[in-house]
Structures are given as structure tokens and as C-alpha cells.
Amino acid sequence: MRFEPVSHDPRGQQPGATSTVPPLVPPNGRHQLHPPPAAPVAPAAPPPRPRIDFAVVRELRRELSERLTLWQRGREFDADAEEVERARLAVAVVSAYADSVRRAGTPMAADEERLLLDQVTAELVGLGRLQTLLVDDTIEEVHILGCDQVRITRHGGGVDWAEPVADSDDELVEILQAAARRAGATERSLSTSKPTLDLQLPDGSRLAAVFLVSHRPYAVIRKHNTLAVSLEDIAGGRPDLDEMIDPLLRDFLRAAMRAGLNIMVAGLAGAGKTTVIRALMDEIPADEPYVLLEESRELLPARHAHKHRAVMSFESREGHGERGLDGRPAGEVSIADLIPVSLRMGVLRIIVGEVRSREIVPMLQAMTTSRGSMCTIHARTPAGVGERIIELALAHGREMTVDQARRMAGNALDLIVYVTVEDETAIGGRKHRFVSHVEEVIGVGEGNRITTTSVFGPGPDGRAVPRHLPERIRDQLLRVGYDARLLTRFIEAGTGAWRRPRHTRLGRR
Numbered sequence: 001m002r003f004e005p006v007s008h009d010p011r012g013q014q015p016g017a018t019s020t021v022p023p024l025v026p027p028n029g030r031h032q033l034h035p036p037p038a039a040p041v042a043p044a045a046p047p048p049r050p051r052i053d054f055a056v057v058r059e060l061r062r063e064l065s066e067r068l069t070l071w072q073r074g075r076e077f078d079a080d081a082e083e084v085e086r087a088r089l090a091v092a093v094v095s096a097y098a099d100s101v102r103r104a105g106t107p108m109a110a111d112e113e114r115l116l117l118d119q120v121t122a123e124l125v126g127l128g129r130l131q132t133l134l135v136d137d138t139i140e141e142v143h144i145l146g147c148d149q150v151r152i153t154r155h156g157g158g159v160d161w162a163e164p165v166a167d168s169d170d171e172l173v174e175i176l177q178a179a180a181r182r183a184g185a186t187e188r189s190l191s192t193s194k195p196t197l198d199l200q201l202p203d204g205s206r207l208a209a210v211f212l213v214s215h216r217p218y219a220v221i222r223k224h225n226t227l228a229v230s231l232e233d234i235a236g237g238r239p240d241l242d243e244m245i246d247p248l249l250r251d252f253l254r255a256a257m258r259a260g261l262n263i264m265v266a267g268l269a270g271a272g273k274t275t276v277i278r279a280l281m282d283e284i285p286a287d288e289p290y291v292l293l294e295e296s297r298e299l300l301p302a303r304h305a306h307k308h309r310a311v312m313s314f315e316s317r318e319g320h321g322e323r324g325l326d327g328r329p330a331g332e333v334s335i336a337d338l339i340p341v342s343l344r345m346g347v348l349r350i351i352v353g354e355v356r357s358r359e360i361v362p363m364l365q366a367m368t369t370s371r372g373s374m375c376t377i378h379a380r381t382p383a384g385v386g387e388r389i390i391e392l393a394l395a396h397g398r399e400m401t402v403d404q405a406r407r408m409a410g411n412a413l414d415l416i417v418y419v420t421v422e423d424e425t426a427i428g429g430r431k432h433r434f435v436s437h438v439e440e441v442i443g444v445g446e447g448n449r450i451t452t453t454s455v456f457g458p459g460p461d462g463r464a465v466p467r468h469l470p471e472r473i474r475d476q477l478l479r480v481g482y483d484a485r486l487l488t489r490f491i492e493a494g495t496g497a498w499r500r501p502r503h504t505r506l507g508r509r
Contacts, residue, residue, distance in 0.1 A: 041240065054129070054167070056097070060120045064093045090121050127201075128175040128457030129165040130221070134203045134386075135265065139223055141270075146161030146216035147172040157425030168250035173217050176209045194318070200298050222270070228307075229275055231281040239323040242433045244272060244419070246498040248490060249435060249456055249464055256415060257283035261473060266379040267419035272433040274298065274353075276419055280374060281351065284308060290372075291342040291351035293335050299353055312345055314338045335359040340367050349373050360392040361400065370414035382418040382437040386450045403448045410444035414473055420462065422504070429505040434463045440470050455484075461504070464494035 004485040067089045072082070094117045098108045108116070115132075122131030133152070135144050143151040147166040153159055168170040177190050180197055190197040195212040201221070211217035229241070235250040236243040245253070256263065257280055265273045265280075278299060284290060289310035292299060299314055335352060336359035340351050343366055350366050352359065352375040358378075367373045377392075379385045386409065393405035418437040424430060438456040445451035459465035466487040470477065477484055490496060 004011060056121075057116065057119045060093050060097055060116075063122060064090055065461040067093065086121070090117060094120055127179060128171075129163075130175060130179075130201075133162070133165070133221065134201060134205060134223070141219040141223065142219075144172070144217075144221070146218070157430040159425070160199070169217050172219075173211055176207075176211075176217065176219060179207065189318070192448045198295065202297060206298060209273060229279050231279045234275065234279050239324075241275075242272070243498065243500050244276065244434050245464070248466060248487065248497045249438065251482070252438070252455070252484075252487075253280060253417070255477050255480055256473075257372065258480040259473070259482075260474040261414035261476065262367045262371065262412060263374045263415045263417060265374065265376045265414055265417045266382070266385045267376075267421065268380065268421055269378060270431075271419040271421035273419050275351075276417060276435065277351070277374055277376055281308075284349065284372075286310075288349070288353065289345075290347045291345055292351050292353075293338050293342065294353035295335065299351070308336065312342075312347070314342070331392050336362050339363060342366065343369070351375065354378075355392065357392060358396040361396040361405075361408070362390075364393075364408040364412040368408070379418070382416070382439065385416055385418065385439075406448055406450050407444050410441060410450050413441040415455075422462070423504045425504050432502065434502075436462055436464050438464060440473060443449070452494055459494065459496055461502045463496065463498055463502060464492040465494065 064086075064293075068082075068086055071085055071089070077085075089366055094113060097116075098113050101108055101421050117128065118131060118135065122128055127134070133139055133150075138154045139152055140155050141153040143153075144165060145151065147169050148164040150162040151159065152162050166175060173190070176197060179201065180190050180199060190209060190211065192212060195210060197207065197209040199207050201207050203223075205221050205223045207219060207221050209217065209219035230237075231245065231250045231254055233241055234244040234245055262280055263280065265277050267273045281299065285309055286308055288308075289312065290308075292311055292313045293316075294313070295316045297313060316335050316338065317331065318329070323329055335355075336357075339350065339352075339359065339362035348370050349372040350370055351373065352363055354376045356378065363373075363375055377385065377388060379388045386406070389409045390402055390405045393400050393408070394402070400403075416437070416439040417435060418439070420432075420434055420436040422432045424432070435456070436458050437454060439452040442451040442453060452470055454467045455470050456464035457467040468491065469484050469487060474484060
């Protein structure tokens with residue numbers, strides 16, 4: 001196949017071509033989503049990336065596909081061999097194009113050639129222009145509102161609008177469908193019978209998408225840039241991470257893990273619950289067997305088997321086709337279905353990435369017969385965690401009652417760790433993520449209410465400081481060498497041991 005050289009102007013467009021890229025300023029001419037505060041501090045802009053002609057990308061993708069098909073014919077090969085050959089052919093195809101452009105008198109910069117190679121490879125494996133967003137470590141979250149409206153939230157709270165990720169909404173749907181087909185061990189789809197999608201991308205990011213039932217196809221990507229993390233890291237040990245806990249809370253949670261306490265991590269979406277539970281899981285002995293249950297695999301040990309060699313990672317499976325007598329699609333396997341199986345695997349710990357429905361009941365039942373189990377749950381406030389548990393438990397079936405749900409939670413849980421997120425980006429600040437509460441679950445008290453003690457509660461700046469000594473779990477902590485009386489002087493002083501001051505636009509509380 002022969003390529004005709006394409007001359008580029010400084011912006012990477014063909015001469016005379018009209019840009020279809022929407023302006024970075026919204027149509028109303030306003031640069032912010034909210035009225036700007038006085039003298040806002042703008043986040044540092046990321047370095048500009050060279051633009052790519054996607055007509056060239058598609059042409060090179062076709063050439064690469066043809067060469068790979070010829071290599072595959074009449075040959076025995078495995079996935080690893082195919083990946084190596086695909087990478088080799090991609091380099092050859094892009095290099096040949098770059099040479100033709102150089103001979104035409106418009107040489108390509110090295111970073112432009114590298115980006116072109118990444119895009120051609122991404123087009124072949126189905127991610128298309130989404131790959132550009134996935135490799136950008138400054139990005140925290142992406143909202144794709146149709147093919148041509150891409151809103152990016154960067155670390156620290158900066159917001160801008162990126163180039164289109166497809167030439168049409170139909171092409172965007174094709175990219176999402178290709179990503180679903182490559183979702184991993186369990187089947188995922190985006191189709192007329194299944195217009196929603198939830199999966200993990202190859203880099204560990206979480207993708208949620210919807211079409212047909214929406215005005216345009218929409219997708220949200222939440223990037224997980226911190227896959228390997230420890231309690232020390234989130235206690236100020238890594239300058240690139242938020243200081244989510246202080247050394248006092250680090251030592252307490254470390255002892256709680258050694259003591260095999262059952263822990264629920266709660267908070268709003270995006271608060272950092274997954275980061276906290278990853279840090280807690282880092283405390284599990286490397287050779288201890290345990291079960292990890294997720295709707296889509298994103299937690300650390302499933303991706304780093306060398307750290308936890310004995311982990312058994314289960315993933316739920318979507319159903320497809322006709323619904324059975326129980327009202328569920330054929331082939332569906334939910335987290336609730338997998339918990340009883342987990343109890344027969346000879347482990348003490350069961351970890352659920354997130355409880356969001358009727359699986360809360362088997363999860364609590366499993367906790368009453370296990371030790372060191374954990375899960376995350378969405379809740380608006382620390383006080384609302386108990387009511388959220390009851391709300392989800394009542395979805396389990398008519399046989400469940402409010403009093404029964406409270407008794408189950410009181411018997412199953414030892415600690416509730418609440419992670420707070422305070423977003424000050426609208427007033428020129430940033431997002432602050434930190435643990436604000438650690439509640440010890442005492443049991444069920446008067447009025448059949450869940451009784452808790454605030455071992456750690458909000459200090460002057462909202463971050464957790466010691467409040468009370470633990471009661472019910474005191475002996476369990478002593479057996480692993482932790483004496484909670486070390487917290488006494490901090491309780492009396494009303495302070496913690498946070499390493500960094502919290503710089504908030506609202507000042508001290």
C-alpha cells in the first residue's frame with residue numbers, strides 16, 4: 001500500500017481544512033461553570049499535545065490490520081505472540097509514513113510520531129481516541145457528552161474541554177462496544193437490549209456509558225491513577241497523594257487489620273473510598289487466602305498478584321436474553337450470588353468492592369461468621385450510614401425488616417470509616433479528601449438503634465482526631481499489641497498528628 005504525503009500546518013491540520021474541533025470556551029462565552037471568585041488561582045495548564053490527523057490514523061490502522069491478517073494466516077500463535085507482532089508492525093507502518101512525510105519536506109517531530117503510533121495501535125484494539133485521555137496522568141475524570149463534547153476534570157480541580165473522541169455519535173458507540181467486548185473474563189455488552197455499560201478499562205480506569213435511552217451517547221471515565229497504595233502513603237508518606245489519615249489513625253487502622261476487625265468504608269462518590277480500602281488491603285499478609293468480590297475488577301491485588309498470591313478474585317456477570325421466573329436475565333451472576341460461594345472457599349476474609357443493592361444482606365451475614373472482612377458503601381453523611389444499610393437491606397426481599405437489618409449490622413460490623421470530600425474548585429480551590437470519622441459499632445441499643453462510639457471525629461479543620469477510647473474492640477486490639485490508651489493525651493488536647501496543614505479557601509472552622 002502506498003501513502004501520499006500529507007502536508008501539515010503548525011496546528012497539525014491540512015492546508016485549507018476547516019477545523020471541526022469545538023472551541024474550548026462554551027457557546028455562552030463564559031470560561032467558568034460558576035461565577036469566578038475574586039482573584040482566583042488558576043490551576044497550571046498541562047503542556048500542549050500535538051494534534052493528530054485522524055484520517056491518517058484510520059488509513060494507517062487499515063494498513064496495520066491488513067499486515068497483521070497476512071501474518072496470522074496459516075500460523076499457530078498465542079495472544080502474547082500476536083501482541084508482539086502487532087507492536088512490531090505498528091512501528092513499521094508509522095515509521096514508513098513518517099519517512100514519506102519527511103521526504104515531502106514536512107518532518108514530523110518525535111513526540112508527534114510517538115502519539116501517532118499510540119493512536120494507530122489504539123484504533124486497532126478498539127479504544128480509538130479514548131487512549132489519548134487514558135495515558136494523560138493529569139486527568140482525574142472525563143465526561144463524554146456525545147462525540148464532540150468532552151469535559152475533563154484534572155487533579156486539583158481544573159476543568160477544560162478536549163477535542164472530539166470520534167467523528168460521529170455512531171463511531172463513539174462503536175468504540176464503547178469494542179471496549180465492552182474486551183472487558184475481560186466476564187461478558188459485557190452495549191446494545192439495544194442492554195443500553196448501559198459499566199466496566200474497567202485496561203489501565204484500571206472505570207467506564208460507565210449509556211445510549212438509546214439518552215439524548216446522545218454519554219460516557220464517564222473515572223481514572224484510578226493510584227493502584228498501589230499503603231496506609232503509610234495516605235498518611236502523608238507520598239507527596240503526590242492527599243494526606244487522608246494521620247499517623248495516629250494509620251496505627252489504629254493497621255492494628256484493626258491485624259485484629260481481624262470487620263470494616264465498612266463509607267463516603268460519597270469520588271471521596272476516595274477505593275483508595276482507603278486498597279491501603280487497608282495492603283496490610284493483609286501476602287500468603288493469606290481471602291476472597292475479593294467486585295462488579296468489575298479494579299482493586300489492587302487482582303492486578304498485582306505478586307503481592308497477594310493467595311487472593312481469589314471473583315467478578316459478577318451480567319445476564320443477557322430472556323428473564324427467568326425469578327425476573328433475572330439468563331446467565332446473570334450477582335455479588336449476592338457469589339458471597340455464599342465465597343464462604344465455602346475456606347477463607348476468613350471476604351472483601352466486596354462496593355455494596356449497592358441487596359448483596360448487603362449476605363455481606364452482613366458473611367461478616368458475622370468471618371473476621372477481617374471489608375466493603376465500601378455510598379452515604380452522604382456519617383450519621384446516614386446506618387440508614388443507608390437499612391435501605392439496601394430492605395431491597396433484599398419482603399422477609400427483611402428494619403429491626404432485623406439493624407440487628408445484622410450491629411452484630412456484623414466493628415468499624416465504620418467515613419471518607420469526606422470537600423470540593424472548593426468553584427471558589428478557586430481544590431478537592432480535599434480525608435478521613436473525618438471512625439465509628440466503633442457497639443451493637444443495637446435502646447429503640448433497636450445501631451449504637452456507635454466516635455473513636456475519631458472531626459477536628460478544627462474537619463479531619464479526624466481522637467475523640468474516645470474504643471470499648472467493644474479494646475481487647476481485640478490489645479491482643480495484637482495495640483494499646484488505645486496512647487490516644488488519651490490527644491483526646492484531652494483535642495488534636496491529632498497531621499503532618500501537613502490543610503489549606504482551605506474557607507479558612508479554619
